[in-house]
Amino acid sequence: MxxxxxxxxxxxxxxxxxxxxxxxxxxxxxxxxxxxxxxxxxxxxxxxxxxxxxxxxxxxxxxxxxxxxxxxxxxxxxxxxxxxxxxxxxxxxxxxxxxxxxxxxxxxxxxxxxxxxxxxxxxxxxxxxxxxxxxxxxxxxxxxxxxxxxxxxxxxHRANVVWANVSILKKAGLDPAKPATTLDGWFADMDKIKATGKTPLAVAGSWTQVQLFENILLSSLGADGYSGLWDGKTDWKGAEVTKAVNAYKKALTYTNSDRDSLSDWAPATQLIEDGAAAYNVMGDWAEAKFEQDGKKSGTDYAYFATPGTQGVFDFLAxxxxxxxxxxxxxxxxxxxxxxxxxxxxxxxxxxxxxxxxxxxxxxxxFSDYQKSAIKDFSQDKIVSSLAHGAAVPVAWLNDLSTAVSKFGGDGNVETLQTSAAAIATKFAK
The missing domain is CATH 3.40.190.10 (Periplasmic binding protein-like II)
Known part of the structure; x- marks a missing residue:
């Protein structure tokens, strides 16, 4: 180990x-x-x-x-x-x-x-x-x-970032400068957005769902509990993980119905730019897309750490x-x-x-976002991204990604936990 x-x-x-x-x-x-x-x-x-x-x-x-x-x-x-x-x-x-x-x-x-x-x-x-x-x-x-x-x-790169459409948030009565700080608060905000007829949370297929999953795990378990999933200190079958998986299940209810047909991250982020969805959990390569497409921070889009992960930097490079x-x-x-x-x-x-x-x-x-990320990396607690190869080897990620994808269809919490635990045992050294 x-x-x-x-x-x-x-x-x-x-x-x-x-x-x-x-x-x-x-x-x-x-x-x-x-x-x-x-x-x-x-x-x-x-x-x-x-x-x-x-x-x-x-x-x-x-x-x-x-x-x-x-x-x-x-x-x-x-x-x-x-x-x-x-x-x-x-x-x-x-x-x-x-x-x-x-x-x-x-x-x-x-x-x-x-x-x-x-x-x-x-x-x-x-x-x-x-x-x-x-x-x-x-x-x-x-x-x-x-x-x-x-x-x-x-x-x-940072993987625990939420990108938001400023106009949609304001129309739902939400302040883009004061985002929710907990998952429950964020889900309550998504309920308000859903009531306006907009999609609360944009996501694509495959790995983008794994990235959303890792963000929910990080928010629910905290930095140490999340990292423990990869070194054996956190029990995949434990009650805290059950709570996290249920939170992920709830998050999926707010997502776009065509999520599995979107093959990559850019179309999901584009839904934020187009005003079709309110939030997108994505790495900060999304910042480059917003900049390239002429969008302005604070006017067109806002960004913040995934609720519940403040003070943690979900790292990849x-x-x-x-x-x-x-x-x-x-x-x-x-x-x-x-x-x-x-x-x-x-x-x-x-x-x-x-x-x-x-x-x-x-x-x-550099952009205001990048300057904030430089500051955060220097002072936040660092954890390793699952979806982007920092936390586990490729074979482990591939098997877990398959389990997460299956969960997106059947929503069986017990099956996902059992599968994840078996995968962790298989690849642990």
Whole structure:
């Protein structure tokens, strides 16, 4: 269990092994500078369109300026939260055909790749680029597995955010600046919205429902109880979890009837923009969509922590790896150097809606939301997102996602709890 605890609870030691990355054929040379690399760098992501693609484009612009001898090869595969991309990537890695670098969520999601011996150890890279002093300790803790680090985060996202349509709230007699602070209070507000004929809560299919589920769990159980679901300290069959699952069941009664037909997050967030729904629980990539679509904070939309989660930051981070057998490992290290740099993170996160992992990045021109997230991350209690790979490995998430999806149809609380408990037992180490 110790290895997972270092990912989930953020208690890993910071005495990082300073050995060079890998060795032998197909591994990067620590004697080569990234500026000496040439050729193409194939980078695999799920940032294929919309605000996510805009963020990638901003990052690539910095990379091209940093390393003019290298050519960025965009290997993006569309699919919200990487659901489609991860399947494609798994097939490529199994076939021994890795890209030079691939996107993955920092945290437990990386565990399967580590166990399969598919990633280079980047602790030497961190030392060479002085990243341990530029990234927050909480983040370094969550990146560390057995005193090694295997990815470079490009950002920090928050998953426990509610985005709201200001006009709908006002018409329901609600003050957008004074949101509910408990689930019961929020449900009461949704009843008022429902009475106006509007959809209270917008959600899409698959992983967006898992993200709503994790938010309800976090609100109901608190930070420690929620984190205990992943390290075995909280009983999935316990009374408190029963109460949380019932709250999730109630939350679903406020959602749009076409939720399962919406394949990704953007259409659900669009319902907020269009004035068709009042609330959307979504990560702060939604901020980038609002900005890109010309919506104004405080006028068109409002945001607040999911009721009951104030003072808690539900964390995830997009990060990039160096796969073993990468065709151009030194070029990949150049890409990783841009990913971790202050300039790269400032350009990327300004567009992406997230906040820089690198604390030296300039953020003076960031949005009000982003500035609030920077402050909150520095002082809130940090927990790891379920839906976005920070809390549990991919296989665990996939099985639990199936159980949550089934619950969306049958609403059987006991079945969901029993399934979740069995899944936790299956994957616990």
């Amino acid at each position: 110790q290895r997972r605890l270092s990912l989930l609870a953020g208690v890993a030691a910071l005495g990082l092994t300073l050995a060079a990355c890998g060795g032998g054929s197909g591994t990067p040379s620590d004697n080569n500078k990234p500026s000496d690399a040439t050729g193409k760098v194939g980078v695999f992501t799920w940032w294929a369109d919309g605000s996510e693609k805009a963020g990638l484009d901003a990052l690539v612009k910095v990379f091209n300026a940093d390393y003019p001898k290298l050519t960025f090869d965009n290997l993006a595969v569309a699919g919200g939260a990487g659901s489609q991309a991860k399947s494609v990537l798994a097939a490529q890695l199994k076939a021994g055909n890795p890209p030079d670098s691939f996107q993955a969520h920092a945290g437990a999601e990386l565990q399967d790749y580590i166990d399969a011996d598919q990633l280079e150890d980047l602790t030497g890279f961190y030392q060479a680029n002085d990243l341990t002093s530029q990234f927050p300790k909480d983040l370094i803790d969550r990146l560390t597995v057995d005193n090694k680090i295997y990815s470079v985060p490009s950002n920090i 997009d990060s990039f790896t160096l796969p073993k057998g990468a065709p151009n490992p030194d070029g990949a290290k150049a890409w990783l150097a841009t990913i971790g740099s202050a300039a790269g993170q400032a350009a990327f996160n300004k567009v992406k809606g997230s906040i820089p992992a690198n604390t030296t990045a300039k953020t003076d021109d």
